Amino acid sequence: MKNKATLLNIVLAAVVVVLVYQLSTHKPEVSKENTTTETLISQVEQGSTTKRSVGARGHIHPKPALVIGSYGEDGTPNIMTAAWAGIVNSRPMSIGVSIRPACKTYDNIMATKAFTVNVPSARNVAHMDYVGRISGHDENKFESLNLTAVKGDFVNAPYVGEFPIVIECELTEIVDLGSHRQFIGKVIDTKVDDRYLDDNDQVDIKAINPVIYGGDYYYGFGQRLARPGDAYKLFIDDMEPDFQPTNYANSTLATIYNRKSVRHYTDRKVTKEQITALVKAGMAAPSAVDKRPWAFVAVSERSMLDSLAAVLPYAKMLKQASAAIVVCGDMDKALKGNEQAYWVQDCSAASQNILLAAESMGLGAVWTGVHPIKEREDDVKKVLNAPESIVPLNVIVVGYPTGQEKPKDKWDESNVHWEKW
Numbered sequence: 001m002k003n004k005a006t007l008l009n010i011v012l013a014a015v016v017v018v019l020v021y022q023l024s025t026h027k028p029e030v031s032k033e034n035t036t037t038e039t040l041i042s043q044v045e046q047g048s049t050t051k052r053s054v055g056a057r058g059h060i061h062p063k064p065a066l067v068i069g070s071y072g073e074d075g076t077p078n079i080m081t082a083a084w085a086g087i088v089n090s091r092p093m094s095i096g097v098s099i100r101p102a103c104k105t106y107d108n109i110m111a112t113k114a115f116t117v118n119v120p121s122a123r124n125v126a127h128m129d130y131v132g133r134i135s136g137h138d139e140n141k142f143e144s145l146n147l148t149a150v151k152g153d154f155v156n157a158p159y160v161g162e163f164p165i166v167i168e169c170e171l172t173e174i175v176d177l178g179s180h181r182q183f184i185g186k187v188i189d190t191k192v193d194d195r196y197l198d199d200n201d202q203v204d205i206k207a208i209n210p211v212i213y214g215g216d217y218y219y220g221f222g223q224r225l226a227r228p229g230d231a232y233k234l235f236i237d238d239m240e241p242d243f244q245p246t247n248y249a250n251s252t253l254a255t256i257y258n259r260k261s262v263r264h265y266t267d268r269k270v271t272k273e274q275i276t277a278l279v280k281a282g283m284a285a286p287s288a289v290d291k292r293p294w295a296f297v298a299v300s301e302r303s304m305l306d307s308l309a310a311v312l313p314y315a316k317m318l319k320q321a322s323a324a325i326v327v328c329g330d331m332d333k334a335l336k337g338n339e340q341a342y343w344v345q346d347c348s349a350a351s352q353n354i355l356l357a358a359e360s361m362g363l364g365a366v367w368t369g370v371h372p373i374k375e376r377e378d379d380v381k382k383v384l385n386a387p388e389s390i391v392p393l394n395v396i397v398v399g400y401p402t403g404q405e406k407p408k409d410k411w412d413e414s415n416v417h418w419e420k421w
């Protein structure tokens, strides 16, 4: 009995010691809910330089989210997602993919000695996520997702017909790493949907919009930062880069702050698809009572652009540009009476959407005014052959920027009045 009491006392004393130690060493946890990206970025801007160890983790960013294609021994096509993958050699161009032995893909590659690497676009994110969760041991994922398994032209592996980039690889080496085996494949052929290739066979990554695997989330491709071979000039005397340093993690804010009025364009033509995307962005604007009192005239014919330039004194850059959008108010669709004037705000919101969309697409645009100058309205209407109910608000001139124009920092705290004037 006495021994029992002594033992109990010792245990209680130990508990007290542990509790006191824990309380004295406790550091308040940073609330994850309050730690927004913006908070983190502002800490970085304030020069916080301490580093915290987070253990042996694979924090390499960005990580790709690729889809690996392979055939089973019976010829059934299969696809799985792999993030532990990347280019591992240049000559010969080789790709390494690490795969767990439990995967059907593992058995397939061991048997066929070939695989494809398929790069999904953000449009394919749900397909990519699905094939990373369901195993080919249980179902034919091509059939479940209604995707097209196209037999490789050069290797015994299928690729995904719907994905923008597909790479055929022949297995050259296997490295046993522990949990995963790395399959190294020599690239035999790479195919890219030609709508994503420019005249020099360069891939337009922004158009493809590849998926970035961020661990907790899939991300789309962000804003352009800099041209390789340009950003480094920032640190070299006598070299003027086009590059503008940016800290914006939020690509929408980056687009807003980087927008500038662009009046100088290269010879590269703006396509009909791009103009359509711009007009679609315009129509996404809010409007009073959802009246959408707008009409857009998309202009890309040289003679039309020149005719507009001839009547608009401040839109001479039309002569250089390959496209323009005339944003008009349609009085037949607008509100009536003293609410009619809301059309100007509605069409202005649409115009700003177009300018921001152009910036985000790597295009340059400038708003040139028409309304409320009556003669200009009449002249533009005449050029466009527009009906009576139409009032042109502006002509937005669009082209590929030469890089001459830079964004301005217009932040001025004296314009802000908190709560009251």
Ligand SMILES: Cc1cc2nc3c(=O)[nH]c(=O)nc-3n(C[C@H](O)[C@H](O)[C@H](O)COP(=O)(O)O)c2cc1C
Binding pocket: 065, 078, 079, 080, 081, 082, 083, 084, 085, 098, 099, 100, 102, 103, 104, 105, 106, 128, 129, 131, 132, 133, 134, 135, 136, 137, 180, 213
């Ligand atoms: C984003 C993401 C990344 C993945 N990366 C890998 C990887 O690199 N290697 C791996 O073995 N499994 C990876 N997986 C898991 C496999 O894709 C998953 O186990 C799949 O069901 C295997 O398919 P299979 O059995 O048909 O080959 C990933 C899954 C997701 C969602």
